[in-house]
Amino acid sequence: MASTSKVPVSPHTNLNFSPTQLILTAARIWLSSLNxxxxxxxxLELSSPLTSFSQVQEGIYLFNHDIDPYSGGSFRHSPLLLSLFATILPNSKRLASILWALNDLIAAYAMVQIFRARQNIGRSPRDTLVAALYILxxxxxxPSLALSTSSIENTLILLSIMFACRKKTSASIFVLAFLGHLSLSSIVMVLPVLLLLIGNPLSSLASPKAIQSNLKxxxxxxxxxxxYFGFLTLASTLICGNWAWVSQTWGATLTLPDLTPTTGLWWYFFTEMFDHFRPFFLMVFNARHSVHLIIxxxxxxxxxxxxxxxxxxxxLGVLSLFKSYTTLSDPGLFLSxxxxxxxxxxxxxxxxxxxxxxxxxSLLMPLFDHLWLNQGTGNANFFYASTLVFACANGAALVDCLWAGLRIAIGPPAIDGYAIEQE
Structure with missing residues (x-):
């Protein structure tokens, strides 16, 4: 499995920002001020029933009025997120927009640190490019401008990987456990992040070796x-006072109770499904979702x-392709x-x-969404066809990156059968 060798990775404490990075930061904060x-x-492309900020506000209202937000079957966010927004984080849209902007900047910073760890350098001229490819x-x-909580999930993923690159074990694992509570599907990231903790982030694609690691x-x-996961589960239960949140949050990813259209592949199938066939196909799709991700x-x-x-x-590419409730930010992280x-x-x-x-x-989805829901000149088939194209695009990106990761060990890329000379 992962290498146990210690590779010196430069300390990532350089916080000097270039003028371009400052302009990028100012532009992102300015966008947040437009509300x-x-x-x-x-x-439909930017937020899902599990990531909508409007539902966060609804849950906060119910929670503050001593009403169980999970009793109505519409609130599906984690109790941890509910408690944070009800006590510490701002829940007005204007202040939340600034919070989401800062969240994006933190995510971009984490991605730059991951890039530096990958290259084993302290600073690089490409830092601004890496940050811009995320923020822009x-x-x-x-999705960030729409205040989708999927943006927060992206930041947590990047922070967990960044801490793993720095060998900050407890911080990486705790962030990963917190992420698992917000999005149960993210559990698939546990094994690779733990392997990164006992390995190193440097590129070894060109020299693959069978590494005998101490799996203990x-x-x-x-x-x-x-x-950590058990502690957060207990904390969530104490916040709610019961276990009803489990079926309404984690259970929603498996039982698909809300058929609001998304960029994913589930909703249309179950919208067209006869009710008496639903239990059987729900079992089939649950097996496909759970096993297909884990496999x-x-x-x-x-x-x-x-x-x-x-x-x-x-x-991350597999996760963005096969999650039951997806938004644009899921493949966005992979592509960035x-x-x-x-x-x-x-x-x-x-x-x-x-x-x-x-x-x-990206052009078809908003167009067919508008034709279907606003103009009334289209139907669900239009929008679902565009999401199928989107799934093909995500699958093509994933397969291409997988092929490139395998091909790099064989030698220089070839054009028309002839290898390219590389200095």
Whole structure:
């Protein structure tokens, strides 16, 4: 599995920002001041029933009036998030917009630190590019402007990976446990992050080796994750006073009680399903969702045991493709992280085709959404067809990155059968 060798990674304490980075930061904060949440809050592509900020506000109102927010079957956010917004974090849309902007800046900072750890450097001219590809990525920016909590989940994923690169074990595992409470599907990231903790973030794609690791080191890490996860579960139960939140939050990812259209592949199937067939196909889809996500974890971690950071990256792509409730920010994180791995760029086979597929889908989804729900000249088939194109685009990006990660070990990329000479 992952390497146990200690690789010196430069300390990432340099907080000197370039003028371009300051302009980027100011631009993102300025966008938050426009208060665009009301404009985007009903967009099906930007938020889902599990990530909508409007539902957060509804849950806060019920919670503050001593009404169980999980009794009505509409609030599906984690009790941890509910308690934070009800006590510490601002819940007005204007202040929340600033909070989301800061959240994006933290995520961009974490991605830059991951890039630095990957290259084993303290600072790089590419830092601004890496940060810009996250902050200005439309798949990241628009859900953030809509105040989708998926943006917070992205930040937690990046922070957990960043702490793992720095070998800050407890911080990485605690953030990962917190993320698992917000989004149960993110549990698939546990194994690659733990392997990164006992390995190193440096690129080994060009020299893959079968690494014999002391797997006993994973046991205490899994134990620590279980301890944190259990503590957060107990805290969530104490906040709610009962266990009703489990079925309304974690259970929602498996039982699909809300059929609000999303960019995912589940909602349309169950919308068209006859009620008496629903239990059977729900069992089939649950097996597909749970097992299909988990089934990729061990093979990818085994194949890229010499590069656990790249394994984490690929599993983010799997997660963005097969989650039951997805938004644009899920594949947005995966696509932005391609900048962290410059060594694979020349090995991507069809980047233009993948980019065109994403462009095609990103234009079709809002168009068919408008035709269906606003103009009334379309139907659900229109929007679902665009989400199928979107799924193909995400799958093409994932397969291309997987192929590039494997191809880089064989040698220089080839054009028309001839290898490219590389200095």
């Amino acid at each position: 665009l949440a009301d404009t985007f809050k009903h967009s 990525n439309p798949y990241i920016l628009l 080191r994973l046991a205490p890490l899994f134990g620590e994750f279980g301890l 990729y974890v061990v093979p990818i971690c085994l194949k890229f045991q010499y590069d656990p950071l790249y394994a984490s990256f690929l599993l 992280m391609i900048a962290v791995f410059p060594e694979i760029h020349s090995y991507l086979r069809y980047p233009i085709v993948t980019a065109l597929l994403h462009l095609h889908a």
